[in-house]
Amino acid sequence: MAVSTQLATATLLTLLTATTAMAETSASGTVCGGDLVGFLQGVKAEAVAAGASAAAADTALANAEIDQKVLSRDRAQGIFKQTFIEFSTRTVSKARIEQGKQKLQQYGEVFRRAEQEYGVAPGVIAAFWAMETDFGAIQGDFNTRNALVTLAHDCRRPELFRPQLLALIKMVEHGDLDPQTNTGAWAGEIGQVQMLPKDIIAFGVDGDGDGHVRLKTSSPDAIMTAAKFIQHLGYKRGEPWLQEVTLPENLPWEKTGFDAGMKAGDWFKLGVTPRDGNTKFSELEGELLLPQGRKGPAFLAYPNFGIYLEWNKSFIYTTSAAYLATRLSGAEAYLKGEPEQGLNDVQMKELQTKLKAKGYEVGEIDGILGGGTRDAVQKEQQKRGLPADGWPTPALLSAL
Structure with a gap:
């Protein structure tokens, strides 16, 4: 699995609940645990009651089994301790930027259509694609059906994964997924932009016109679906998301970070200067982000930055992803500065x-x-x- 997928899943894991080995009913009424055959019968009954055909449920659940590797990965959450400069240098590499620009050119018509229909800048979509799977190169090798059966059967948070298993049955019924062969991330994310079945059902777009949404094999489907999903997260057409700035010696540093209630123009008046010279978004809210303190890289985050925090709660990861989107949109490499020594x-x-x-x-x-x-x-x-x-x-x- 790609590092990016592990990190994105780590965000999901903030929803962890207490573990129990016994069959039980969660607060939402979702049954978990117990005999696997009985559990799958319950899933089938719920899927049929929700409108799926019995045949589709049987096809989706045939030969399903618990994947112990999924459980091991679920219980061994990764720890994210790199600095912004360390992580962004690795993930926003020259090679990745060049590949991203090539993809923007190769699928130029699709990116233009995505921006026209959903208002999302091509660089933002391409960065999302790059960070999730390196443009489809690393999509995960866990059987998706078994991963979701395992996590829905497990009693840590079945209320999160049982609906995803039901959505997978719908995908099987639509002919968009083969349950025996489809692989992806260990937590059930699928395809080039690593989305869970419920989100694919809700936001999937047939980008190549073949009548199906297949995020594993179709880059146009992945691009258009990502655009619709990003729009859903709150992205505003025509607005920036992140802008590198340089800083004066003295600022009200206590107002940096999130929720200070400052506008970009307020920072400009205090001597904060955009490196690209663009100050036309002065009336938008602007949060001054200092990933490694006042002597390191500095960015103004605009309201569109919120889509990254909806996607992943790691500050370093989201800032790196947003920065990659600016590079794919023509921005220069950031100034590293001379950050003060941090802590081990x-x-x-x-x-x-x-x-x-x-x-x-x-x-x-x-x-x-x-x-x-x-x-x-x-x-x-x-x-x-x-x-x-x-x-x-x-x-x-x-x-x-």
Whole structure:
């Protein structure tokens, strides 16, 4: 599975519930666990009651089995601890940018149609495609039906995966998926843009006109479906999503990050300068993002950046994906600057422990600079009269 797929799935896993080995009914009334044959009979009955044919359900569920590798992957969540510069340098490589531009040219007519119908910039769609599967090269090798049977049968969060299994039965009935051979990510995502069956049913677009939505094999289907899905996430036609900026020496650093209520024009008046010189979106909300503090790369995030946070909650991952979209749309490589030294894994856990002891909500002590830890760092910096840019340093750890 591609790194990007693992990360996207890691977002899904924030919905984890308690595990139990017994058959039980979840809060939503979804039955899980117990004998697999009986479980599958229940799935078939629910699918038929929802309008699927019995034949389609039988075809979809025939020879279904529990995949222990899926369970192992589900319980071994990846930990994301790279810095923005480390991760974006790897994922927004020269080779990937060149390949992305080639895809934009190769499927130019499809991208134009997607933008016309759904308002999504071609670079945004192409970046989504690149980050998910490297333009279809790495789509996962888990049997999709078995992965969803496994996760729906398991009692960690059946309310999330049983509906996906029911949607897969609809895809089988439509002739869009062969349950015996279709492969994808371990959590059931399918195709070049890695979408779950319910989303494919809701947002799938037949981009090549063959009467089917086949995201594994059809790039036009993947491009058009991604565009419709991104529009659904809230993307606004004609608006930017991320813009690199340079910074003056002094700013109200405590207002950087999310939810400060500033407009882009407010930052421009304070001396924040777009590298591309474009200030025509001054009236849009603009959040100043400093992935590695005030001395590292800096970006203004506009409302369209929200689609990335709907897609994946990792700040480093989403900022890298949005940055890739700007590069595919013609932006220059960002200025790395000279970020202050950060913390290693042991130091980060020590910092989180100290911040938690002071009453901050940092979440799990995991060594990850997530939103809660960034917010706590920023507040502690402000209390101590330090530039409150949210970037933890050895100096701050020593001060604590």
